[in-house]
Amino acid sequence: MTDRLVDFDEVLTRYEPLIGLETHVELGTASKMFCGCATTFGAEPNTQTCEVCLGMPGSLPVANAAAIEATIRIGLALGCRIATWCRFARKNYFYPDIPKGFQTSQYDEPLCTAGHLDVEVDGETYRIEIERVHLEEDTGKNLHVGGATGRIHGADHSLIDYNRAGIPLVEIVTRPIPLTGAKAPEVAKAYVTELREILLALGVSEVRMEQGNLRSDVNTSLAPIGSLEWGTRTETKNVNSLRSVERAVRYEIRRQAAVLDAGARIVQETRHFHEDTGSTSPGRSKEEATDYRYFPEPDLVPIAPDPEWVEKLAAGLPELPAARRVRLREEWGLSDTEMAWLVNAGALGLVADTVAAGASPSDARKWWLGELARRANDAGQELTELPVTPGQVAELTRLVAEGTVNDQLARQALDGVLAGEGDPAEVVQARGLAVMGESDELVSAVDAAIAGAPDVVAKVQGGKVQALGALVGAVMKQTRGKADAATVKRMLEERLLG
Amino acid sequence: MSIDGGGAATGRPSTGGDLTTLDVATLTEVLHKGEAGAVDVTRSYLDRITAEDPRLAAYLYVDSETAIATATAVDEARARGEELGPLAGVPIALKDVVVTAGIPTTSGSRILEGWHPPYDATLAARLKAAGTVLLGKTNMDEFAMGSSTESSAYGPSRNPWDHDRIPGGSSGGSSAAVAGFLAPWAIGTDTGGSIRQPAAVTGLVGHKPTYGSVSRYGLIAFSSSLDQAGPMARTVLDAALLHEAIGGHDPCDSTSIDAPLPPLAECARRGADGDLSGVRVGVVRELGGEGHRDGYEDGVLARFAEAVALLESLGAEVREVSCPAFDLALPAYYLIAPSEASSNLARFDGVRYGIRIGDDGAHDLDEVMALTRERGFGAEVKRRIILGTYALSSGYYEAYYGQAQKVRTLIGRDFAAAFGGADGTGLDVLVSPTTPTVAFPLGARVDDPIAMYAADLCTLPASLAGVPAISVPCGLADGLPVGLQIMAPALADDRCYRVAAAVEAAQDAARGHRLLEPLAARAVGPEHTP
Numbered sequence A: 001m002t003d004r005l006v007d008f009d010e011v012l013t014r015y016e017p018l019i020g021l022e023t024h025v026e027l028g029t030a031s032k033m034f035c036g037c038a039t040t041f042g043a044e045p046n047t048q049t050c051e052v053c054l055g056m057p058g059s060l061p062v063a064n065a066a067a068i069e070a071t072i073r074i075g076l077a078l079g080c081r082i083a084t085w086c087r088f089a090r091k092n093y094f095y096p097d098i099p100k101g102f103q104t105s106q107y108d109e110p111l112c113t114a115g116h117l118d119v120e121v122d123g124e125t126y127r128i129e130i131e132r133v134h135l136e137e138d139t140g141k142n143l144h145v146g147g148a149t150g151r152i153h154g155a156d157h158s159l160i161d162y163n164r165a166g167i168p169l170v171e172i173v174t175r176p177i178p179l180t181g182a183k184a185p186e187v188a189k190a191y192v193t194e195l196r197e198i199l200l201a202l203g204v205s206e207v208r209m210e211q212g213n214l215r216s217d218v219n220t221s222l223a224p225i226g227s228l229e230w231g232t233r234t235e236t237k238n239v240n241s242l243r244s245v246e247r248a249v250r251y252e253i254r255r256q257a258a259v260l261d262a263g264a265r266i267v268q269e270t271r272h273f274h275e276d277t278g279s280t281s282p283g284r285s286k287e288e289a290t291d292y293r294y295f296p297e298p299d300l301v302p303i304a305p306d307p308e309w310v311e312k313l314a315a316g317l318p319e320l321p322a323a324r325r326v327r328l329r330e331e332w333g334l335s336d337t338e339m340a341w342l343v344n345a346g347a348l349g350l351v352a353d354t355v356a357a358g359a360s361p362s363d364a365r366k367w368w369l370g371e372l373a374r375r376a377n378d379a380g381q382e383l384t385e386l387p388v389t390p391g392q393v394a395e396l397t398r399l400v401a402e403g404t405v406n407d408q409l410a411r412q413a414l415d416g417v418l419a420g421e422g423d424p425a426e427v428v429q430a431r432g433l434a435v436m437g438e439s440d441e442l443v444s445a446v447d448a449a450i451a452g453a454p455d456v457v458a459k460v461q462g463g464k465v466q467a468l469g470a471l472v473g474a475v476m477k478q479t480r481g482k483a484d485a486a487t488v489k490r491m492l493e494e495r496l497l498g
Numbered sequence B: 001m002s003i004d005g006g007g008a009a010t011g012r013p014s015t016g017g018d019l020t021t022l023d024v025a026t027l028t029e030v031l032h033k034g035e036a037g038a039v040d041v042t043r044s045y046l047d048r049i050t051a052e053d054p055r056l057a058a059y060l061y062v063d064s065e066t067a068i069a070t071a072t073a074v075d076e077a078r079a080r081g082e083e084l085g086p087l088a089g090v091p092i093a094l095k096d097v098v099v100t101a102g103i104p105t106t107s108g109s110r111i112l113e114g115w116h117p118p119y120d121a122t123l124a125a126r127l128k129a130a131g132t133v134l135l136g137k138t139n140m141d142e143f144a145m146g147s148s149t150e151s152s153a154y155g156p157s158r159n160p161w162d163h164d165r166i167p168g169g170s171s172g173g174s175s176a177a178v179a180g181f182l183a184p185w186a187i188g189t190d191t192g193g194s195i196r197q198p199a200a201v202t203g204l205v206g207h208k209p210t211y212g213s214v215s216r217y218g219l220i221a222f223s224s225s226l227d228q229a230g231p232m233a234r235t236v237l238d239a240a241l242l243h244e245a246i247g248g249h250d251p252c253d254s255t256s257i258d259a260p261l262p263p264l265a266e267c268a269r270r271g272a273d274g275d276l277s278g279v280r281v282g283v284v285r286e287l288g289g290e291g292h293r294d295g296y297e298d299g300v301l302a303r304f305a306e307a308v309a310l311l312e313s314l315g316a317e318v319r320e321v322s323c324p325a326f327d328l329a330l331p332a333y334y335l336i337a338p339s340e341a342s343s344n345l346a347r348f349d350g351v352r353y354g355i356r357i358g359d360d361g362a363h364d365l366d367e368v369m370a371l372t373r374e375r376g377f378g379a380e381v382k383r384r385i386i387l388g389t390y391a392l393s394s395g396y397y398e399a400y401y402g403q404a405q406k407v408r409t410l411i412g413r414d415f416a417a418a419f420g421g422a423d424g425t426g427l428d429v430l431v432s433p434t435t436p437t438v439a440f441p442l443g444a445r446v447d448d449p450i451a452m453y454a455a456d457l458c459t460l461p462a463s464l465a466g467v468p469a470i471s472v473p474c475g476l477a478d479g480l481p482v483g484l485q486i487m488a489p490a491l492a493d494d495r496c497y498r499v500a501a502a503v504e505a506a507q508d509a510a511r512g513h514r515l516l517e518p519l520a521a522r523a524v525g526p527e528h529t530p
């Protein structure tokens, strides 16, 4: 089934979008939320389980203090109020991937409330209000075997891996974000991007989106411009890349506009996002929605963070990304626009790390926004996914600055690094990429160039010094680029004009 | 007569040297002195189980081989001169709600049939470490929901006093086993009275500890905010000894109290001296007092009145106290407990353990879960799941679960007011009958849930408030035991033991023998004598 879609820009002439995000973050704690099991990603299925996270009869949870601390730190970084007393709650529903028949979560007493996060899109700042940050546990993973879709319908049988069950999960919920207009998709993406940066800075999660560490449910609704009421929203579940967040919002805006234009109503429902087509499809409608029968979890004592301790945590927060950007922009002497480029390219952290490893800010920027950005783009990868470290890039800039290699050789050295041949210096050594000094090889190359082009030699000696360039080129070609052009030019001048 | 005098009261010789008639305090001395071995004791119990359990149906599972092996290991260790704990070699029975590694654990339900747990409950591990010998797992109402064992998927247990009557519930297998001399003592669990009521109707001592003072880790949950495990024994001192063996902080139970237990056995011994001067006792009007006697049997009220008079004669200051919110305990309990149960029992879906029905390719996931639960749960369990699901539903939550929680707070306040008084006027303990009636006939209330629920009338307030309460025998009515309930403030379990021990000692002395003695004799009656 293909949805009818309205052109995005056209939608915005008639409708005002309202978006909201619920983002789930798997914390990087060593053990699970309510038991001592390890949380290593990719372990053999069901090897990181015990009676607690398998929901065996009689087992009881004990809350992971490190997860509570991490959640409070996230709340503090988002400017939230931290509860002085709150409880876990049971969210009751049946599904095989929740071993207890309920998920231990928080309901009307979240750990953190009323925060905000400012994001910038095209020079405009949008304040995203954070409604709540709460702590819960992840579910197991279902694997439906047989059948075409990988979904439960049509599958021969299903397998469940409970390694993920019970991993601490933080849910960060925004209030509805109004007045973003045509920027709605980008604001949504910018929000998740900034949130991810904060989580990285806090060190509370590896935030590997490809491993599902960070998943967003994206709410979208449309209302006719000037309308006093918001439209009915849809909730696109488990969108797990930054780009997908933007695409999901954009798609829903276009789809909903077509529905509304046709005089139909938007159904309040959850929707699935499809990475391949960038489209969404219906999931559960509100009418079929479960009554989760939340009630306070009687197996866990309330969380009552000592305000003094919370103050200490607040004082111990690291420099947050926004403050860091201001500081780096000033230190590096960049304009707002230059800084925005760097951030949008996802290169800020890489450049900063490269500078920290000894490169100059301008060299570091040049490499990451130039050569490396080009390669990432060719490979369809994010910059961070390239198999090169900021330390290695810093080493490349050093080799260039020292004159060991020129820019062209440096790019060849980068080829080697990306091919896994080692650090730049090792690649230069192994591939013999160092610039030639006035070696015998270079002298004979110069000789050969002179001997091979008597007409050019005549021109040069006749006063047309610019013609020297052709001879330099011949030498460079002969040495396959390893010679230093300035040195070659000087040697030719000495021989022909000396 | 003294109860810690090395067995004079139990009169080891009086039943021809049968080891099963010894109370545990005496038995530990016998074992320690080498007068009998753990194997001898264990074999005595196993023999008696073989002879009597076909009629009492106290046990769901008996593992004689492992029991003998454990006892043998204790005897060998003792022979090697190893330092053993005081309880080493003492047999015990566990209610089948207690999870035991490798030993079938059903919680009285069909749905857990065939489950061999991979771990031990904390209290099971503690008893194992103490060197006790597990005789087996005792019958119970399914998931501890009931007052008679009649909701057990495996059929009811019988009251050793009268085999046509209920042994109480839900820990009725444990009460039948201990009162029938098929175990020297046993573990029960109490959510709304499931230790105290079966103890009362079988003439045992049963104590529901302060909520959080015995680990719930490994007890198959019925109602998490109410469940407590505790001792069921033939004497107050034995109950205190067992409580000390299982109690104390457990880091695996987040609701476990991180405080040392009061000296329970010491208080039981001290209480047996019989001096209660200065102890302030409140008689709760709402539990069988003036204007609150509907459903209470005359015989029960008579024994209770005598017990109160006895307390006074022992020096206690007795006065009536009113706890108005106690009248609301029953409806509040039957909203809170089913609500939590509806959630606690959601895990029984046929996916990971127990039975699975309909997994034949013809049924989808939801159908397999539904069929498993349809077939695996009994009527009472389903009734409570439906009740609890309703009470927690959106739109009803405040009116039912929310209101019930408020009542719970009020009940707590009534207790606080009675016990309060920093000026020294507060009561030390509250007393009431444990149950409104003596053991009723099997089948009498199975078709009338409300009548069945009324069996918990007196025990519910202490459960809802999380305070400790003990049931101690206070005589017979129509030849059947009556229990006196003694309630104390949270963490003051020692008061329950002290007052109960005084009552027990005085009554035993007046009677000239222990209440259960006729049953010890009956157990070796003609039918089973070779």
Ligand SMILES: [Zn+2]
Pocket (backbone or CB within 6 Å): A032, A035, A036, A037, A048, A049, A050, A051, A052, A053, A054, A166
């Ligand atoms: Zn685990």
